[in-house]
Amino acid sequence: MASVQGDDDLVFHKICSLFEPLNQKGVRLTRETDFIADLEVDSVSVLDVVMDIEDNYDISIPVNTISEIRTIGDLVDAIHSIKKRQA
Amino acid sequence: MSLFEKFEKTAALYNQLSDAGMNPFTVVMETVLGPTRAVIRGKETVLAGTHNYLGQTFEPKAIAAAKEALDKEGTGTTGSRFANGTFSGHKRLEADLAAFLGMKHCVVFSTGFVANLGAIAGLIDPAEDVILIDADCHACIYDGCQLSGAETIRFRHNDPESLDKRLGRLDPKYKGKLVCIEGMYSMYGDTAPVKEFAEVAHRHGAYLLVDEAHSFGVYGAKGRGVSEADGVMDSIDFYTGTFSKALAAIGGFVASNHKELEYLRFSSRPYKFTASPSPATVASAGAALKVIKETPALKEKLWANTRRLHAALTQFGLRLAAPPAPVISVLIADRETAFAAWNFLLEHGVYVNMAIPPGTPGKDSLLRLAVSSAHTAEDLDRLVAAYGALAQAFPAARVAA
Ligand SMILES: Cc1ncc(COP(=O)(O)O)c(C=O)c1O
Numbered sequence: 001m002a003s004v005q006g007d008d009d010l011v012f013h014k015i016c017s018l019f020e021p022l023n024q025k026g027v028r029l030t031r032e033t034d035f036i037a038d039l040e041v042d043s044v045s046v047l048d049v050v051m052d053i054e055d056n057y058d059i060s061i062p063v064n065t066i067s068e069i070r071t072i073g074d075l076v077d078a079i080h081s082i083k084k085r086q087a
Numbered sequence: 088m089s090l091f092e093k094f095e096k097t098a099a100l101y102n103q104l105s106d107a108g109m110n111p112f113t114v115v116m117e118t119v120l121g122p123t124r125a126v127i128r129g130k131e132t133v134l135a136g137t138h139n140y141l142g143q144t145f146e147p148k149a150i151a152a153a154k155e156a157l158d159k160e161g162t163g164t165t166g167s168r169f170a171n172g173t174f175s176g177h178k179r180l181e182a183d184l185a186a187f188l189g190m191k192h193c194v195v196f197s198t199g200f201v202a203n204l205g206a207i208a209g210l211i212d213p214a215e216d217v218i219l220i221d222a223d224c225h226a227c228i229y230d231g232c233q234l235s236g237a238e239t240i241r242f243r244h245n246d247p248e249s250l251d252k253r254l255g256r257l258d259p260k261y262k263g264k265l266v267c268i269e270g271m272y273s274m275y276g277d278t279a280p281v282k283e284f285a286e287v288a289h290r291h292g293a294y295l296l297v298d299e300a301h302s303f304g305v306y307g308a309k310g311r312g313v314s315e316a317d318g319v320m321d322s323i324d325f326y327t328g329t330f331s332k333a334l335a336a337i338g339g340f341v342a343s344n345h346k347e348l349e350y351l352r353f354s355s356r357p358y359k360f361t362a363s364p365s366p367a368t369v370a371s372a373g374a375a376l377k378v379i380k381e382t383p384a385l386k387e388k389l390w391a392n393t394r395r396l397h398a399a400l401t402q403f404g405l406r407l408a409a410p411p412a413p414v415i416s417v418l419i420a421d422r423e424t425a426f427a428a429w430n431f432l433l434e435h436g437v438y439v440n441m442a443i444p445p446g447t448p449g450k451d452s453l454l455r456l457a458v459s460s461a462h463t464a465e466d467l468d469r470l471v472a473a474y475g476a477l478a479q480a481f482p483a484a485r486v487a488a
Contacts, residue, residue, distance in 0.1 A: 002343060003388040006332075021427070033180065042289055042444065042445040044444070044445035045328060047222070047241060048203060051222065051241065054253075055249075055252075058252075058256065059256070060240045060253050060256060060257070062239055062240055063229075063232070063239040063240070063241060073446070085258075086258075
């Protein structure tokens with residue numbers, strides 16, 4: 001996982017590992033990486049990866065929230081806030 | 088020009104295909120010759136990419152009923168269902184559909200798309216309700232959720248356990264919970280385990296909406312859809328459908344045993360603020376419904392044609408998306424190859440539908456064949472021959488050896 005930015009956040013690392021298979025251009029994944037602009041994945045692919053994230057953390061992330069998410073950092077923050085609410 | 092910038096990437100592909108004369112999304116039926124034939128690019132072509140499952144586009148009784156309505160009631164209603172566009176024909180059709188489905192209530196909308204928008208957005212209050220949808224639901228179900236403004240949660244396609252988990256971890260603050268699935272899914276031609284979904288939804292106190300757009304008239308002993316085939320018509324809270332496929336007209340409906348369905352007539356903006364189906368449309372849909380009731384042979388013919396085509400395509404080694412169903416999709420991983428394969432079929436006198444990601448469930452592009460009961464033995468022979476040649480010419484369309 002050489003492309004992953006140094007970051008001690010486990011959620012960040014988990015998300016990077018789930019998106020790595022879609023990272024066809026091999027861009028360096030950071031909190032600022034934009035799913036559509038940088039990774040060039042379509043919106044449905046993002047939704048499908050989010051399904052894996054939901055099952056991994058046993059949380060539900062509404063489609064409404066996902067449609068506001070642009071970057072890996074946005075997703076990390078959303079997961080932290082949902083985990084807190086559902087705890 | 089920032090308004091148009093976002094279209095550039097898609098437009099480049101679209102124009103490139105059009106310039107090469109290969110764009111599946113700009114096909115024009117130049118002359119329609121019958122339920123399964125049209126002239127496309129100057130050539131008589133077998134239609135296997137429309138959704139004329141029961142071949143009713145030229146059903147004489149439907150045409151006669153439409154002509155009579157046209158003569159008696161005119162070309163259009165010039166009004167919405169709510170305000171000034173409800174004729175006795177709309178009420179009659181609602182009663183006929185409800186009786187056919189064995190349900191107490193039915194509301195007719197202007198299209199199936201609008202029916203789903205209207206049902207979901209009309210039933211849901213974003214302040215207190217939540218919606219759970221199958222990941223592969225049609226665009227109009229997604230858009231209905233968005234229009235409602237409510238929190239919407241996806242579960243894995245055709246996976247009742249995935250729904251169970253998501254219902255289980257819902258915040259107890261929600262008052263109403265609506266689960267949306269389809270009967271037969273139009274991309275792969277796979278069907279939902281409706282019975283299991285009904286059990287899970289009701290165990291959690293949720294309501295179940297099933298969109299049987301592609302399965303109405305096609306599945307179940309009486310043609311009531313996958314819900315009937317699964318023996319759970321009585322467990323469906325909201326049944327949505329369209330006139331645009333087995334009924335071969337244009338319009339849509341929602342049926343239910345909940346008397347509160349009638350509230351849609353004032354709560355649903357897609358019911359209130361768009362023109363109602365025209366008299367001829369309503370009359371032909373009603374006549375086509377009667378034909379479905381009286382002529383089970385149509386459905387039997389559809390399934391016989393389906394079995395023959397599915398078996399032939401399987402034998403050619405083509406990579407098919409699902410077991411036999413009136414939609415038979417060949418999966419091709421590479422989009423450019425899929426476009427070429429689609430054009431190959433058209434050159435061989437066969438029109439099918441083409442679908443590409445993200446409009447498809449997975450990463451593959453699809454050649455979607457929709458079977459009709461009206462496909463003649465000669466149509467089927469031409470389809471089989473064209474797909475046989477396709478399998479030879481396109482190894483990418485075959486199952487890996
Ligand atoms: C599942 C589903 N629901 C609704 C629709 C929309 O139906 P209509 O063509 O009547 O708008 C379609 C078809 O396109 C569909 O596939």
